[in-house]
Amino acid sequence: MIELRDIRKSYGSVEVLKGITASVEKGEVVCIIGPSGSGKSTILRCINGLESYNSGEILVEGQRVDRNAPSIVSIRTQVSMVFQRFNLFPHRTVLENVIEGPVFVKKEPRKEAIERARMLLAQVGLAEKADAHPPQLSGGQQQRVAIARALAMQPKAILFDEPTSALDPELVGEVLGVMRKLADDGMTMVVVTHEMGFAKEVADRVLFIDGGVIVEQGAAKDVLNDPKHARTQDFLRRVLHPL
Amino acid sequence: MQAFLRDATEFLPILLEGVRLTILVTIGSLILSTLLGLVWAIMRVSSIKLISRTSAGIINVIRGIPIIVQLFYIYFVMPDLGVSLTALQAAIIGLGIAYSAYQAENFRAGIEAIDKGQIEAAQSIGMGWWMTMRRVVLPQAVRLVLPPYGNTMIMMLKDSSQASTITVAELALQGKLIASSTFKNTSVFTLVALLYLVMSIPLILFVRHFEKKAGRP
Numbered sequence: 001m002i003e004l005r006d007i008r009k010s011y012g013s014v015e016v017l018k019g020i021t022a023s024v025e026k027g028e029v030v031c032i033i034g035p036s037g038s039g040k041s042t043i044l045r046c047i048n049g050l051e052s053y054n055s056g057e058i059l060v061e062g063q064r065v066d067r068n069a070p071s072i073v074s075i076r077t078q079v080s081m082v083f084q085r086f087n088l089f090p091h092r093t094v095l096e097n098v099i100e101g102p103v104f105v106k107k108e109p110r111k112e113a114i115e116r117a118r119m120l121l122a123q124v125g126l127a128e129k130a131d132a133h134p135p136q137l138s139g140g141q142q143q144r145v146a147i148a149r150a151l152a153m154q155p156k157a158i159l160f161d162e163p164t165s166a167l168d169p170e171l172v173g174e175v176l177g178v179m180r181k182l183a184d185d186g187m188t189m190v191v192v193t194h195e196m197g198f199a200k201e202v203a204d205r206v207l208f209i210d211g212g213v214i215v216e217q218g219a220a221k222d223v224l225n226d227p228k229h230a231r232t233q234d235f236l237r238r239v240l241h242p243l
Numbered sequence: 244m245q246a247f248l249r250d251a252t253e254f255l256p257i258l259l260e261g262v263r264l265t266i267l268v269t270i271g272s273l274i275l276s277t278l279l280g281l282v283w284a285i286m287r288v289s290s291i292k293l294i295s296r297t298s299a300g301i302i303n304v305i306r307g308i309p310i311i312v313q314l315f316y317i318y319f320v321m322p323d324l325g326v327s328l329t330a331l332q333a334a335i336i337g338l339g340i341a342y343s344a345y346q347a348e349n350f351r352a353g354i355e356a357i358d359k360g361q362i363e364a365a366q367s368i369g370m371g372w373w374m375t376m377r378r379v380v381l382p383q384a385v386r387l388v389l390p391p392y393g394n395t396m397i398m399m400l401k402d403s404s405q406a407s408t409i410t411v412a413e414l415a416l417q418g419k420l421i422a423s424s425t426f427k428n429t430s431v432f433t434l435v436a437l438l439y440l441v442m443s444i445p446l447i448l449f450v451r452h453f454e455k456k457a458g459r460p
Contacts, residue, residue, distance in 0.1 A: 050363055076369040087364035091382050101368035104378060153368055 001026045007056035018212040029189045031199040034209035040192040044159045080150035084162040086142040088134035095130040098152045120148040140171030157188035208232045250430035261417030268403040275339025280346025305344035318409040334406035353384035393450030
């Protein structure tokens, strides 16, 4: 459902993606791991059209992603994004954050949107926070609202850009729990993460990226338990045993 | 003191006529400068170079010409071009345009202070540029912009006196006329000063209110 063909992307003279080719099937959970600055987040941002790419082609359900074409709106409503820093709208309540896209972009009737939003908030365990404002919530709660906001668009896939990296360690679990439930329900997910435990248990496939190229990819268990490439081995050793 | 009170009861009705015009000019030019300023600011932050440069050019031209000259231009030159305005209309339009440049820079600062993540979040749920502005950026920018906006309001109240130069008989001009015909300079200009002060008090309270509010997280 998502296809990347030889994606290249430069910032000025620095090439951050040097020919990324990958695909994500419907219902699949793909984790992207790798060191900081390796281009992981840039891949997600290109899929969603938040960044442009210099060459290659990204297709979502057969539709070419071009951030300057009108079609980008329909792609964005099909592929939602969850950000590292939540990016909830602080001037609106939790409920308003969740219905914002359905009501104002997809022009759904307000009543229906509210009904579904309440259901989604219950699903992420925040039914009672519907009328709170985001700054009153903990990081973990804010990220769960952000997931509900993404789900409210009824997307075919969700992109997660380091969803737990900005959280206190004790709050990581509640967010990963919600994500695991989503994966179990068959949601197509692309997750940039440093949570190897999550990748191991939930991901179908793992891509290891370094220096703008896919160094190794395969079934999550294979890549994480038995990496073939020296660079992957080295990375995993450092992440799993920092001392 | 008694003499002052006697003068006050005598002159106040005439001065209040001036107050009426001062308020009219201030409110009129405030509305116009806010709307124009918003247009310049939104153009200024556009990613399309031609639009943002046009706006920057307009702002610099307006800023670079003294308000009084702009008033003269609109009131005395426009009729030559076939556009005749009453003094009051010319004052409101002149001050409104002159102040739109300062409003625009203030609004732009507010818009640019909004976290980029907010814009990305809006885009990621499919919002276009204009909807992102209207639903996400501007409502948040308003909070940042209000304290300096209050200051601009006070400055506009006082600068409305420049309308006197194109014969609008607002408070300052009424004062000058009474003073020059009665020679009671002390009484008249004390009254004029007090009236300006009284009018600015609600604005000062407005500024204080929003400065407190903006200070809250």
